[in-house]
Each structure stands twice: as structure tokens, then as C-alpha cells.
Amino acid sequence: MSSSSNLQLTKDGELRHFLTPEGLDRLMLERILDTADSFVVVGNQEIKKVPLLRGRTVVNLFFENSTRTRSTFELAAKRLSADVLTLDIKTSATSKGESLLDTLQNLRAMHSDMFVVRHSDSGAAHFIAEQVTPNVAIINAGDGRHAHPTQAMLDMLTIRRHKGHFEPLSVAIVGDISHSRVARDQIHALKILGCKDIRLVGPNTLMPQGIENMGVSTHNNMDSGISGTDVIIMLRLQTERMASAFLPSAGEYFRLYGLTTARLAQAKPDAIVMHPGPINRGIEIESAVADGPQSMILNQVGYGIALRMAVMSMAMSGQMQQRQAQANQTSSLSGEKKA
Amino acid sequence: MSSSSNLQLTKDGELRHFLTPEGLDRLMLERILDTADSFVVVGNQEIKKVPLLRGRTVVNLFFENSTRTRSTFELAAKRLSADVLTLDIKTSATSKGESLLDTLQNLRAMHSDMFVVRHSDSGAAHFIAEQVTPNVAIINAGDGRHAHPTQAMLDMLTIRRHKGHFEPLSVAIVGDISHSRVARDQIHALKILGCKDIRLVGPNTLMPQGIENMGVSTHNNMDSGISGTDVIIMLRLQTERMASAFLPSAGEYFRLYGLTTARLAQAKPDAIVMHPGPINRGIEIESAVADGPQSMILNQVGYGIALRMAVMSMAMSGQMQQRQAQANQTSSLSGEKKA
């Protein structure tokens, strides 16, 4: 069991932080997906409001701006009936040493129950979880190129709701694998959930060296890469990288790796297409595909709220059990003294 | 029945969007005013909190900054117990074509129930209501020079609460008619509610060509224009237009069209004075009038919250009925298949 796993779980094996799927076992990932399922009310496509975090304080700590991710966490927290405080903290104003720690200790001292952390540095959420434990649940909302675990898990939720079991599936992840913060977490989650055929598709310049060691296959040719797949996960292309030597022009990229209707025909007829959004129409995906019947793109958004509600409520519950256990231990010790 | 009217109403004639009073009938406007009345608790001048939008998500979509209007909608939504998400979206970041549409579809997919839309382009709210229907209620919080219907309707609420029936009233609208986003809606609403004598007062340069076709009279002379009126609605002067050729100097404008105590004496002794705020004291209105016994300016603010609560709760209710009707139709169709 890795240190991440220990950090994320209570002594009783309950979730108390959610930093990365790495190190969690299949049962835990399935519990997360089951819990998320319970927040997706099929009829009417509504998500019901529940009082699970009533009276709890969730602080959105965004060291890096991301309106879309912040909005989904804010809505998830409000639908769990939490009090939400949103702070935009520029990294420049704090250093990762003492002063950031003082800021966090200060927020903890305000009796915050949960930090939702977004940071441009890899490992920031992990660092915070280690330093401010044991009483604040840390949810990783994306850190550097390291992880974006709620995005990866909402993708798993989408796959399971539309494809069922993971074992028999062929899943392609297409695009800029190197710079994606979510691809790593997707690979971990897919493997833990039993997926046997994971294919990474993209140009060599965007493929991390030695990635095959994670038990995946790599493909430079898009057509053969997605051939016969059940699921195609498109990554968002950071168009600001276009200027760099890593990437050909937008037109050239679309010609080689853009998902078109013609190309989609290489996959299974009932294959689903996923994308974290916002999509770059005509660069990594054709509009006819993005808006077509196989696209899960808008479904993913709704599932994303449900998935975030799931990990937030589970981590809060784990924290509460941990606090209770500590309180019992303390009173038991006091009892011994008195005796 | 205009297309706006169809767009704003469910098949059963219930409000499902609120974009403009134009095309709504007198009964509907009176229902809006009645509902608003129910939110104005006379005793103690308080507005009570009600659970009508409990569990519903209202997104404030402000493509154009307006702290005052945003605050009133935010308070109205919270007093209806809704969860509120406020997004400041700069028009520059989106185009009115695909990418704006993607943003809106994304927000809809988060199971948002209502968008409160403020935009500098005329027709933006109408455009959004057409594109994201049928499941999100659109409330127009002001778009271009086109419309600012909640402001117009809170003015109607003010008039009805203090003057009763509209038929016998003489109402003057004074100022920059051309550039006002509310004057058009005020004229529509007054006519629908039965007002027979609507007078537009201002310099020719600020009077839209052919406006008499709307069934109003125009007046360049302030004294004769407001003579014998029951209601004087002052428009806010955009002082940034002072530099242009449209407007004389502030001093000259005040001399010709400023509402002073002396000039107010031309109106009926019990005439009421209205202004959307914020007022430019000494430019379009004298402080003695703004703060005097005939001024409704602060009353309008409170009525504005109540009016916004009214259209928000009515549009939400219309949307819910529509969703229910669609769900029934779907299950009925399924039933037929099974039979």
C-alpha cells in the first residue's frame, strides 16, 4: 500500500481525503461510483439536494483559476447543503513554505471541514493533506500535471453507466498525454477497475517516455489506435502549446488526430466518445461527433457534479468517524486516569 | 401572438421565461404584479424567506457588469431559498456563436434550473432562451437597448401599489428615451395594463424616430409634458454621453429637463416620482424632489426584490409543469409501446 493510500484512508479504511485514485483498491473506487450513482436521479435528470454536509464548511482554495471546475465543486457543495467559502489565492502571494502553511492553518482554525484545492504545482494537494491533517478533508481539484482525480472518476462513472463492466472494454485515450493532468489518473482508475485494453493515442512528441510500463499500449496512428474500441476519451488540446515544437499546426493536428465521423467508424458501432470540455471544435474533435448520438460530453458534466458530491460526502464521513474515534480514545484515556 | 410570447409561455399559457412584457397579455402582467404583492409584507417592511426555489440552482450570467442589478437578483434568489452561482463572463471571452452556446449547454448540463442573463447585446436573453430550451428558465436582467423587463415591471408594481388602476393615469417618461433599455418595456407594460396617456419627454436628439407609432405622445417641453400627470418616471442620464453631440451640458440639461420642486408643481399634487437609480443629483433630479414625500425611489428598490422573486418563482413553476407534462407524455408513449 503506497503512502498516498495511507494518507487518503482512515485506520478503518474509510476515505478521508481524495487526492488520486492511485493506491485505492477496486472496492473503494466502486463505492465511490455507487455513491455517485445515488446522486444521479435518472427521472427528470435532476440532482436532488441532500443535507449530508449541513453545517459543514467547505473552502474552495483555488491557487490557479478555473471557473468551470470551481463552479462544479461549488454546486456540489451547495447541493450537499454545505456552507461554501471561495478564496482565489494567487500563488504569488504565498510561498509553498511557511506562509502558505500559516494561511492553511488559519483556515483550519476557522473550523473549516474541507479544502477543495486547485494548484499549478504537482503534489500541492498531497502536501496540504500531509500538513493540515487530521481534521480537514482535502479534495484534489487538479494539481500541476500530477492529478485531476475527480475528472478521472467522473469519466469512470460515465463509462460504467453506459458500458457496464470494465473488464471486457477497450478504451482509447487520445491526444496530449504528456501534458494532461487527467490521463495518468484515468490510466490508474481504469486498471484498478479491471480494464485490460488501455490504448494511448497521439504523436510521439506528446507521449511520455516509458509510459508502457504502466501496462498500456501506445499508438501514433489514430485509425488503428481507436480501431474496435468501446470508449474513446479525447483529451483537451492546450492550444497555447501549438506555438511550441511539440505540436504541429492546428490543421495538421486535426488531420492526424482529430475525431471525425469517418474516423469514429473505426471504433465499435456503439462506442462512446468522451471529452472533459471545453472542447476545441475542429481542432481535436469535429462538431458532428461532439454533438452526435455517441457523444457523452454533456452527460459527463452532470455526472461530474454527482461524482464530486460522492467524494465530498465520503471524505467528510471518514473525517467524522476519525474525529469520533479520537474523541473516544481521549475520553477513554481520561477515564483511565480517573480510575 | 408574437414569437416572444410563445417563447415565454408554456403550452398551457404559464410563464416559463421572462424576457419582455411585449406579447404577454394583461392577465399575465397582473398575475406577476399580484405575485409580487404577496412578497411585499407591509408590516415592518420585511420580505419573508420562502422555500419556493429550494434545491433549485440559479446561475447569474452577467456578460456585462452591474453590481446593483446583480445584487437584487442574488438577494431575490436567496430569499426564494435557491442555490446561487454567480459568473462574471466577459463578452470578449466568448462569441455569440458556438463557444457561448457550449458554455451555456455546459451550465445547463450541471442541472441549472434558471439563468439570469445580463448582456450588452440586444436580444441576447431571447437568443439564449431559444437555444437552451426547454429546461432552463431565462430571466432577462437587461440586454442592450432592447429590454430591462424586471425594471419596467417593478415600476408597474410601484404605480399600482400607489395609484391603483392604470386606465385613468397620465404617465410621463422623462429623459434619454433613445438610449434607455427600460423605456420601451415601460411603454409596452403601461399599454398592456390599460394606461391611456403615456407621454415621452426629452430633447429631440434623445427621442427615437417614429416612436409615436407605439401610441405615445412626445414632448420637448418639460413643463407642458408633465403637466397634470399622475406619475413621472425619470430615466437615468448616462453622463458619459454628455461628451457627445446628443446632449447639452449637465447644467443646460438640468435647466431644461431636471425635475425640480417648482417643475413638479406642474404635475398633479399627489403625483408620484420614480427613478431606477442610481440618481444623478442636480443633473436629472433635484435632491429636494428625490428625497421628498412624492418620491418612490427607495420604495422601488424593495419592490424590485419582490418583483424579481415573482417572475423567478413563476417561471420556475412553469418550467416544472412543462417538465412534468413531458415526463407524462414520455411514460404515456412507453405505455402505448408496451400495450
Added chain:
Amino acid sequence: MSSSSNLQLTKDGELRHFLTPEGLDRLMLERILDTADSFVVVGNQEIKKVPLLRGRTVVNLFFENSTRTRSTFELAAKRLSADVLTLDIKTSATSKGESLLDTLQNLRAMHSDMFVVRHSDSGAAHFIAEQVTPNVAIINAGDGRHAHPTQAMLDMLTIRRHKGHFEPLSVAIVGDISHSRVARDQIHALKILGCKDIRLVGPNTLMPQGIENMGVSTHNNMDSGISGTDVIIMLRLQTERMASAFLPSAGEYFRLYGLTTARLAQAKPDAIVMHPGPINRGIEIESAVADGPQSMILNQVGYGIALRMAVMSMAMSGQMQQRQAQANQTSSLSGEKKA
């Protein structure tokens, strides 16, 4: 009884604004501390959510930016179940004359129940309380060099919870007394609560002339100043003043007035160390002291939420009683007319 006192209290002597401890009597300050105590739940270090301000609207009026103070008031309001509207109003956009007044009257007309006011001008909260009375409770969240009463009172709460009665205590306030907005309020509160030995410690250039008239002693030597004290309140050094002639270099300041472990030994062995935060480590305080067993710095943060909940709920309660009394008086007058 000073005018501040009258302004802060209803006719029945209940709190209706909280502007400064000055002019309030010992009984009132003790009631504030008792109420705050009730919001500090010792077990588990949690603060429970209570419905005392349910349906009430609290407007955070921050004319001056202060993320930390704003966050504590926002959390306090939400834990009291209030609806919170936060407005960042730049002083430049308003003048203290008419237009600020119009903004405030407008907010009042939205049926706001409470303004939390932060302003760079001394007396701003007092000015607003006089102008917008009687129906909006004003809580002073810091104005100019005048006052920061909730900070002063959370310090009193910290002292009382850890040291009990004030009479026998020796309390040192160390640092830039002249420019501190909280030192004055601390002195007032300590004296009202019965503290006999209040010592101000700092360089002469940072000591207000004639301050001894407040019944305190002044000390330029840190070691003798804190000798034998029970409580050491460190003020935050505004490092931007370092450039001025008032202050020596940071190193020199720390050498003369920095609180080190060695220096802390001059105080009583069980002396507590307080600081409003954020701390400048190595400038006014050594990390070993800030993080040591005698430090109350993080406790103060949690007590700060409880203290703010206390004054907010008490002032709201006072306002409600006042409104009720006025309503009774009005209906009683109507009754006389009818008779």
C-alpha cells in the same frame, strides 16, 4: 454615557450596533463574551450552525480589502444561517457625502438587516450607523485607525477563556501602538472588564502622545515591559512602514521588540501570547514562540468566528426588539386615533 454608547444601544439597553467597546458597560461586554462562549463548542472544536439569523440579509460592505476579516464575517453569518451579500466597494467610486449615502439607502431599501462595514476612514461605521438607523444593524469590521472592535473582543474572549478574571492580570500590548486600529479598542475593553495593569510596549516613535491619559503605562524597553505579565498581545507590524522614519530596519526592530523564547521568559511562566495574524515570522515574533505551547494565535481565529456570531446575533436581536417596539407604538397610536 457617551454618544457612541447611545448609538449602539436600544432604549432598553440592548445592543443594536457594534461599533466600539468604548461606552459600553462591563455587563454588556461580559454578555458578549458569554454569548460567544456559547458558540464555542469545546468537544471536537466545532462551531455549530444555528438558525438565529435565518431569513436575515447580511451585507458585507468592504470599502477596503481584507480577505481574512471578510472570510471570518462571511463564515460567522453563514453559521448563523443568514443570507450573505458581499460587496467590494472601492472608496474611489463613492464619496463620503451624498453618493455613499445613496448607495447605503439603496441597500437598506433591499431590506438588508445588517451591514458589516470595513473602511479606511476613521469613524466610517459610526457615520453609517447614524445615517441609516434605525433599521440596519452596523457591525464595525475595522475603520481607519479608529477601531477594530471584534478583534479586540475576540482577544478578550481568548484572555477570559485561558486566564479567567481580568482584575489580577498584567497585560502588555507590544508594537506599533500609533498605527494600530485595534490597540485603542483593546485598552478600552481591558479597562471596562476590570484589568488594572495595562502596559504599552514599543519605541517612542510608535507611541501616541498623551496615551498615558487612558490609564496605561508605557515602556520603551521590551524586557522590563513584559516582565511578570500574564498576557502578551503582539500587534502586527505593517512592514510597509519600514521605509518611513518611524521604524528602524526589520532586523533592528526584531532585536529590540521581537518576541523570542528568551524574552518570553521575562513574563510569567504560564503567560499566553496573542497576535491578530497574519504573523511576520522573524520580524515581530519568533517561530518558536508563534508555534509554541503558550501561543494562542490559532485559538484566536476560532474564537473570532464565535465572537462575531455573538455580536451579530445580539445586534440583530436588539434591532428586532426595536422594530417591534416601534410597531407597537404605531399600532397603539392608531388605536388612540380610532378611539
